[in-house]
Each structure stands twice: as structure tokens, then as C-alpha cells.
Amino acid sequence: MSAAAAEKANLSEAGSRNGAGGEEPQLPSVRTRFMARLRRHRVPLLLLALLAAVALASAWGRTDEDSSALSPANPAPNGAMAAAEILADRGVDVQHHELQAEARAALEDNPGATLLFLDPAGYLTGEQRRDLADAAGRVVLVEPSLDQLADFAPQILSAGLLPPAAEGQQREAECSNADAEAAGSIEAGGKTYRGPVTCFPAPGSTGTDAAGSYAATEDGSAVVLGGAGLLANETLAREGNAALAFRTLGADDTLVWYQADPFDVPPSQVPVDPFSLLPPWVNPLLFWLGLVAALAAFWRGRRLGPLVEEPLPVVVHAAETAEGRARLYQDSRAVGHAAATLRAAAMTRLAAHLRLGPEAGAEDVTRAAADASGRSYPATDDLLNQRLPGTGTELVHWARDLKDLEEEATSS
Numbered sequence: 582m583s584a585a586a587a588e589k590a591n592l593s594e595a596g597s598r599n600g601a602g603g604e605e606p607q608l609p610s611v612r613t614r615f616m617a618r619l620r621r622h623r624v625p626l627l628l629l630a631l632l633a634a635v636a637l638a639s640a641w642g643r644t645d646e647d648s649s650a651l652s653p654a655n656p657a658p659n660g661a662m663a664a665a666e667i668l669a670d671r672g673v674d675v676q677h678h679e680l681q682a683e684a685r686a687a688l689e690d691n692p693g694a695t696l697l698f699l700d701p702a703g704y705l706t707g708e709q710r711r712d713l714a715d716a717a718g719r720v721v722l723v724e725p726s727l728d729q730l731a732d733f734a735p736q737i738l739s740a741g742l743l744p745p746a747a748e749g750q751q752r753e754a755e756c757s758n759a760d761a762e763a764a765g766s767i768e769a770g771g772k773t774y775r776g777p778v779t780c781f782p783a784p785g786s787t788g789t790d791a792a793g794s795y796a797a798t799e800d801g802s803a804v805v806l807g808g809a810g811l812l813a814n815e816t817l818a819r820e821g822n823a824a825l826a827f828r829t830l831g832a833d834d835t836l837v838w839y840q841a842d843p844f845d846v847p848p849s850q851v852p853v854d855p856f857s858l859l860p861p862w863v864n865p866l867l868f869w870l871g872l873v874a875a876l877a878a879f880w881r882g883r884r885l886g887p888l889v890e891e892p893l894p895v896v897v898h899a900a901e902t903a904e905g906r907a908r909l910y911q912d913s914r915a916v917g918h919a920a921a922t923l924r925a926a927a928m929t930r931l932a933a934h935l936r937l938g939p940e941a942g943a944e945d946v947t948r949a950a951a952d953a954s955g956r957s958y959p960a961t962d963d964l965l966n967q968r969l970p971g972t973g974t975e976l977v978h979w980a981r982d983l984k985d986l987e988e989e990a991t992s993s
Contacts, residue, residue: 651699651723651812653677653838658815664826665838671827674835681709684839685716691835693718700729700841707732709845717837721804721829723812724772734803737776740792743807745770747784751820752794756780760828761795764821769794771808795825804829911973920970920979927983928965934991954989961986 619626647654653665653675665675674691678684688694696717698710703726705713710732714720720733730737748770754761761780773783776796786792794807806829810816817823830836910919928946935949943966951961964986970976 649840650701651809652840656814658813659809660814661812661817663814663817664812664823664830667823668827668831668836671831672834673831675838676835677838677840679840679842679844681705681713681839681841681845684837685712687835687837688713688716688718691837693833694835694837695719695721695830695833697721697723697830697836697838698725698729698733699723699839702841702843703728704841704843704845706847709847713839719802719804719833721806723806723809725805730774730805734776734798734805736798737774737796737803737805740773740775740786743770743773743783743794750784752781752784754780754795755782755791756793756795758795758797760825763828764825766820767794767811767822767825768819769808769810769816769822771810773807774805776805914973916970916973916976920976923976923980923983924965927987930987931990950986950990953991954986956986956989 647660648657649655650659651661653661654677656662665677669675676687676691678687684696688696694717696713696719698713698720700710701724707728710729714733722729722733725733725739727739730739749768751766751768753766754764756762756778758778758780767781771794773786773792773794774796775790775792777799778797779791779793780795780797782791782793794811796805796807797803806812806826810819811822812826817826907919910916928943931950932941932946935946935953937945937949941949947962947965948958950956950965951958954961964979964982968979970979
């Protein structure tokens, strides 16, 4: 029978077996292919899922509540919602504004109204502050800066921070101001100020130069509160803080509660965008560079092909490790480090062959090697301990001398 006929017979027999009782090969199902693709792209999919979860958590946790310190709409411990609501219950019209123009308009619409000025970041300019001072009938400042004092209350001076040890202490009014006397005592930290009327002095501050947490002008047109804790929800109920806050802020029918906003910064003081300083051709260049980089990555990716998984652990032979370390020493020109490694290895092998204990030192190994090799001790000591190769050529010659010494010492 010829080879062609035999092959034909084998194919016929195989076909008959498959037709009679054999099973046809099963093609991979759609589900199998889908799961394989998922496994292949599981890392990008997990990253996308993580980003989506973070975005959802951020959107879910976002609220419309005001979180600004001493804001009348902030119920948090650092807010001042409690003071604002109690003032409103007592008939005071509390108007909260975050723009200088709105606050000025409210003051002009309500002549004689009290202005509560809060600008800890110093957004407003001197001209903007003076406009508010001219429109307000009375102004209350909370921890003002030197510039703010100069524009609103030049008669009041800053006297520094309240000592930390005094922040939690109860301090009496010790002045003739009606509002301070009604409060009796307060408990607040912050800064101290000195003015025509100074109350709640800091410990150790007495006399005409006393500095305290409350200062006012003679006519009461300007009042300075040295601590934000006098208005904050968390500390409002301590000692006489609430009484002092209500009498200071509720003296008039209308209270304009103004908190400076970054939008009040004049255009001339807005920081310059660094990107506006770049030449006009930079943006098109960056676009084309990004496009070229993407095309190069796509081109190189197709040439290199997909990544191939390699099972671990990978066996690395000792000779390859030694050769690789030698190449590293050669590339970095670490002659001294390589010499130290060769010296330590030679001493270890000599000590093991000559049956020296672990307590044997370099001198013991050198003396034993000299006796075993028949060389003099000074020559052996020079080779093992004293000689320091400085170049690659010297290192090679020295390594050969070490090898000769080992062979002589171990041949016996």
C-alpha cells in the first residue's frame, strides 16, 4: 500500500469514528471568551471601578452646609449658628453677606446698623475696608490685624497673643464697660488688644497699659473681640461668653454679618496665572509632542508584542551571579570594593581549608597560610592584608597572586 493510500485510509477511519460515536470538538462559548477578556483586563477595570467609587463617595458626601469658621449658617463647633439664631429670636435682623458690595449696600439701606467684620485672611484692601467703615454706624471686629485696626479703630492697638496658660482660665471684666460688666467673666483665647476701654485683661496685665480680650473706643463705635471663641458654637455657653456676645452684637436692630470672600480681591491683586507667561507656541507644541508620544508608544507596542508571563521562581546559576556582580564592579570602577570582596573570600577559604576556628583572626589565617605554602610571613601578610590595588590591571595581577597562594597553601 502506498503512503498516499495509507493516509487516505487513516483519514477515512478517523472520520468514521467521529461520525459513529465520537464527539466533535467544542468551540469556546461566548461566556468563556468574555471571562477570558475580563481576566486579561482586570487591572484597568479595577482601577476604573475604584475611581468611580471615589467619585460617588465624594458626590454623596458633599453637602450644602456652610463650613466657614464663625459663619451664622455653620452648625459645626467652629461655626456661629447658635449666636445668630439667638440674636434673631431677640428681634435682631441678622443679615449674612460674603461680598463687600452686598455688605456695603446693606449698611447703606440700614443707617446706624452694626457691622460684624470677619476677614482673617486679609482679602480686602484698605480702600474697601474704609468704605465699610464709612457706611457702618458701629463696627465689631474679631481678632483684627494691624491694617484692619488702622482703618476701623485707630484708637485700639494690638498687644499680641494671649498666653497659652490663660486660654482656659476664667477672667473677670475689671472695667467700667456695661456690656463687659453684664458678662461678668469670660473664657476665651486668641489675641489681646489695648484701647480707651480695655476689659478682661490677660493675667499679669494691669494698670493703664493693660491688654485684654475686649477693647472699645470711648463712644463705643468700635469694639474688638480678641477671641473667636466668644462667638463659636463650641464655647458660646462658657462663663459669660454668650452675654458678652449678645450685648455686643445686639445693640442695634440690624446686624450685618460680613465674612470676606476671595471674590472681593481686586483684579489688580489676583495672582498672575503662570501659564499666561508662556509663549503662544507652547500649547501647540505640547499637543504635537503628546500626539507623537502616543503614536510612538503604539508603534513600539505593536513591534514588541504582548507581555509574556514567566513562571517563578527563576533559577539563576552562581556563575551568572558572580559574572553580573563583576560587571557591576567594572562599570562602576569599584576597584577597592572588588578587592575587599576577593580578600574576604580568600581568607574564608584558607581558614576553612587550614581548619581554623571561627575565632581565628586575620593574623592567624595569614600565619597558617604562610606555614602551609612555605612562604615567609611578611610576604604572605603583604599579599593578604597590606596590598591595595588601585587600577583594574593591578586588581587582575593581585587576584592571580591570591589564587597562587591558595593553591600552594591547599596543595599539601
